[in-house]
Amino acid sequence: MNSVVSTANKSTPFNDVSAPETHAPDPSQVDWKSIWKPLSLIAGVFLLFFFLPLESSRFSNSVIESLALAKWYAQEHVLLCLVPAIFIAGAISVFVSQAAVMKYLGAGAHKALSYGVASVSGSVLAVCSCTVLPLFAGIWKRGAGLGPAIAFLYSGPAINVLAIILTARILGPEIGIARAVGAVLFSVVIGLIMHLMFRKEEQAKAAAAIYLPEPEAERSLGQNALFFTVLVGLLVSATWSRPEIAGGFWQTIYAVKWLFTGGFALLLGGMLIRWMGVKTYKVVIAGVIVLALALAMPHNPLIAFGAGVVAFVVLLTTTRGETETWFLSSWDFAKQILPLLLAGVLVAGLLLGRPGSEGLIPSHWVSGLVGGNSLWANLFASIVGALMYFATLTEVPILQALIGAGMGKGPALALLLAGPALSLPNMLVIRSVLGLKKTAAFVGLVVIMATASGLIFGSLFD
Amino acid sequence: MEIKILGPGCPKCQKTAEIVAEAVTETGIDASVEKVTDIMEIAGYGVFGTPAVVVNGDVKSVGKIPSKSDVKAWIG
Numbered sequence: 251m252n253s254v255v256s257t258a259n260k261s262t263p264f265n266d267v268s269a270p271e272t273h274a275p276d277p278s279q280v281d282w283k284s285i286w287k288p289l290s291l292i293a294g295v296f297l298l299f300f301f302l303p304l305e306s307s308r309f310s311n312s313v314i315e316s317l318a319l320a321k322w323y324a325q326e327h328v329l330l331c332l333v334p335a336i337f338i339a340g341a342i343s344v345f346v347s348q349a350a351v352m353k354y355l356g357a358g359a360h361k362a363l364s365y366g367v368a369s370v371s372g373s374v375l376a377v378c379s380c381t382v383l384p385l386f387a388g389i390w391k392r393g394a395g396l397g398p399a400i401a402f403l404y405s406g407p408a409i410n411v412l413a414i415i416l417t418a419r420i421l422g423p424e425i426g427i428a429r430a431v432g433a434v435l436f437s438v439v440i441g442l443i444m445h446l447m448f449r450k451e452e453q454a455k456a457a458a459a460i461y462l463p464e465p466e467a468e469r470s471l472g473q474n475a476l477f478f479t480v481l482v483g484l485l486v487s488a489t490w491s492r493p494e495i496a497g498g499f500w501q502t503i504y505a506v507k508w509l510f511t512g513g514f515a516l517l518l519g520g521m522l523i524r525w526m527g528v529k530t531y532k533v534v535i536a537g538v539i540v541l542a543l544a545l546a547m548p549h550n551p552l553i554a555f556g557a558g559v560v561a562f563v564v565l566l567t568t569t570r571g572e573t574e575t576w577f578l579s580s581w582d583f584a585k586q587i588l589p590l591l592l593a594g595v596l597v598a599g600l601l602l603g604r605p606g607s608e609g610l611i612p613s614h615w616v617s618g619l620v621g622g623n624s625l626w627a628n629l630f631a632s633i634v635g636a637l638m639y640f641a642t643l644t645e646v647p648i649l650q651a652l653i654g655a656g657m658g659k660g661p662a663l664a665l666l667l668a669g670p671a672l673s674l675p676n677m678l679v680i681r682s683v684l685g686l687k688k689t690a691a692f693v694g695l696v697v698i699m700a701t702a703s704g705l706i707f708g709s710l711f712d
Numbered sequence: 713m714e715i716k717i718l719g720p721g722c723p724k725c726q727k728t729a730e731i732v733a734e735a736v737t738e739t740g741i742d743a744s745v746e747k748v749t750d751i752m753e754i755a756g757y758g759v760f761g762t763p764a765v766v767v768n769g770d771v772k773s774v775g776k777i778p779s780k781s782d783v784k785a786w787i788g
Contacts, residue, residue, distance in 0.1 A: 352760050384720060384762045387755035461759045461771040683751050 312609040316599030319647070323595050327419060329552060333559055334485040335415045336587070340580030341481060342373070342411060344572060345474060352385075355393045355402070368398035369437040372406030373414075382406050387683055397445030400692060401437040403680070407670040408433035412587065416646045417666070419489060425659065428707050429666050436667065436699045440692070447691055469525060477521055484514035488555065508551050512544070515558060528569045536561035587643055594644030598651040605654025617656025620665075623708030625701070631661035632700040635669035636693060639676070645669050660708020668700035713743040713787060718754045719763035728763040728777050735783035743787060 303309045353359070354367040368389070382403065390399035407413070409430050418426025469477070487510035490503060503510075519537055522528040540561060544554035566577040602616070603609035620627045640648070649662050672693060681689040715732060719725025729747055736743050748754055757766060761775030765783070772778070772786045 355760075383751050384718075384754050385760060387751045388758070388760045391752070391755045392758045393760070461757070461764065461774045679751075 308608070308610065311607075312600050312603060315603040315607055315609050316596050319599030319604050319651070320592065320595050322604070323591075323647070327416075329556060329559070331415065331419050331485070331489045332412075332588070332591075334481070334488060335412050336583045337562075337576075337580050338415075338478070338481050338485065339410075339412050339583050340576055340578075341478070343579045344576045345469070345477070352393075355389045355398060357393055357395075359394050359398075361394070364394035364398040365401055365438050365441055368394070368401040368441065369405045369434045370409065372402060372433075373409045373411055383679060383683065390683075395445065396448055396688075397441040399441075400444045401441030404440055404671050404692075404696065405433045405437035408667065412583070413643055413646070413670065415485065416643055420646050420650050421653070421662070424711055425663055425666070425707075428663055428703075432663065432667050432703045432707075433671075436696075436703065440695045440699060443695060444688070444691060448688060473525065477525070480514050480517045480521065484511060484518060487511045487514060508544070511555070512541075515540070522565060522569075522573070526569065526573050527571060528565050528573065532565055532568065536565060591643050591647070595647040598644075598647040602648075602651035602655045605650070608655070609651070611655070613655040616652055620652070620657045620661040623658045623660040623705065625705065627658060627661045628664045628701045628704035628708070629697075631657075631665040631704060632668040632697045635665035635667075635700065636672040636697050637674050638669065639673035640669050658708055659711050660704040660706075662704075663707045664700045664704025667703055668696055672696055713741060714768055715743050715745045715787065716748050716766040717745065717763060718748045718757060718759055718766060720751060720754070721749050722762070724777055725763040728765065731778065731780050732765065732783050735780050735787065738780075739784055739788060741787055 351367065351371045355364055355371070359367075386399050386403045389402055390396050393399070414426055414430050417429050487507050490507040490510075516537070519533045523530050523533055536558075540554050540558045543557050544551065547553050563577065566573040599609060601609045601611050602613075620631050645666060649657070649665060652665075653659070653662055677689060677693060680692065684692070715736070717725065717729045717732060719728065725747075729745070732745055736745060754762065754764070757764065757771060759771055759774050763777065764774045765772045765778055765786070767786050773782065
């Protein structure tokens with residue numbers, strides 16, 4: 251009965267919706283409000299495949315390129331680089347006391363110190379994008395003022411650990427370091443300029459109470475420093491890539507990198523036992539299994555490393571307390587970042603291809619617009635970066651593809667410095683907080699700074 | 713009783729709102745629960761971190777998802 255009615259309705263949907271009440275005493279069963287979205291999605295996908303230009307060799311090559319790029323990421327970067335980096339980001343959000351950092355951003359804070367802390371604290375505080383804006387507003391209105399707040403807003407997305415690690419790994423250490431240093435330096439400069447421009451508008455702050463998240467760290471600063479050194483050491487030694495030139499010092503390090511990795515893993519195991527209450531026998535069993543796999547298959551270190559990651563997750567999740575929180579916050583990152591990154595890699599590969607080959611967009615378009623290191627190329631890259639929305643970390647594969655297609659290193663850095671901090675949607679949100687004038691000044695300063703740093707970097711390294 | 717949940721709408725803030733709502737129904741207390749999503753209004757409370765829970769004007773928790781028993785203790 252029901253199905254008959256609904257089929258009848260579907261055949262004349264528009265008449266039915268607009269039909270006057272007198273003709274149709276019952277309201278229509280067809281609720282277009284809930285139907286049109288999935289329906290247009292299905293129709294859209296169908297149309298996409300209907301017109302899929304498979305016969306064009308450029309298109310089919312681009313699809314292969316896109317898959318090849320995703321394969322390269324999966325083989326080279328996910329297990330060795332992204333997985334440890336995600337655990338590091340999770341550890342930062344759990345083990346580093348945010349309150350300890352934020353007391354330097356309060357109203358009574360020393361001015362010079364507050365700029366310094368604001369410019370680097372993004373790596374600790376801005377780990378979740380939804381905390382950035384409330385914190386920014388808090389620092390501005392209740393805390394250290396507009397300058398440090400702007401410094402925090404600008405540097406936060408750019409010096410997030412995951413972003414820096416991935417940038418250095420994929421785009422090369424120079425651009426990774428330039429990105430981190432540039433973000434920190436320019437955040438202070440932009441913050442100071444904003445402070446001077448709008449000094450008159452800053453009202454005296456009411457000495458109101460500030461509520462900080464409670465400190466939760468049980469370890470001393472030294473212990474935390476040691477802990478993060480071991481985590482970063484593990485990441486760096488595992489991702490150490492084969493040097494371009496055979497022989498020499500770097501080759502020697504490459505040859506023994508798994509020994510280093512194992513050593514750091516051993517230290518990490520010790521810390522799990524000593525500081526986090528993981529049972530000794532569990533860590534020993536995990537260590538023996540990983541070591542056995544490493545010795546049994548010395549030419550396939552990924553197997554032992556993968557087993558190590560699994561064992562590590564088991565250790566974290568079978569111990570109650572902060573290890574569980576660590577696992578959960580790492581999982582939150584993984585869940586947020588990995589799908590977006592995969593989509594970013596596929597799209598970048600489809601549009602631009604891997605370095606050395608072409609995707610849908612001809613390489614000469616890219617090199618024509620942002621090749622070399624001209625003022626125009628840098629300015630264009632900054633403006634595009636400022637307007638475009640990059641989901642977390644997707645700027646890395648996109649830039650890799652752009653550089654492969656002929657983008658200069660200067661414009662690439664310009665895009666990296668203007669990109670993640672700004673996008674059209676995020677400008678609208680900032681405007682609702684800061685007002686039009688301050689937002690325009692902020693965006694303008696970011697674009698100018700990014701262009702300038704691109705020019706400088708390009709002339710040094712291209 | 714007046715309970716406010718401060719947060720721009722991230723998953724952690726939703727979770728906090730759910731926990732508070734459950735705590736209110738379970739204790740059967742007469743309380744109004746309001747979500748504050750405006751960033752400047754959140755900053756006005758002086759909280760450096762979200763989600764935050766405010767009960768009758770007192771900031772009770774900042775920057776984390778509170779446990780249900782905590783919430784019950786605040787409103788009980």
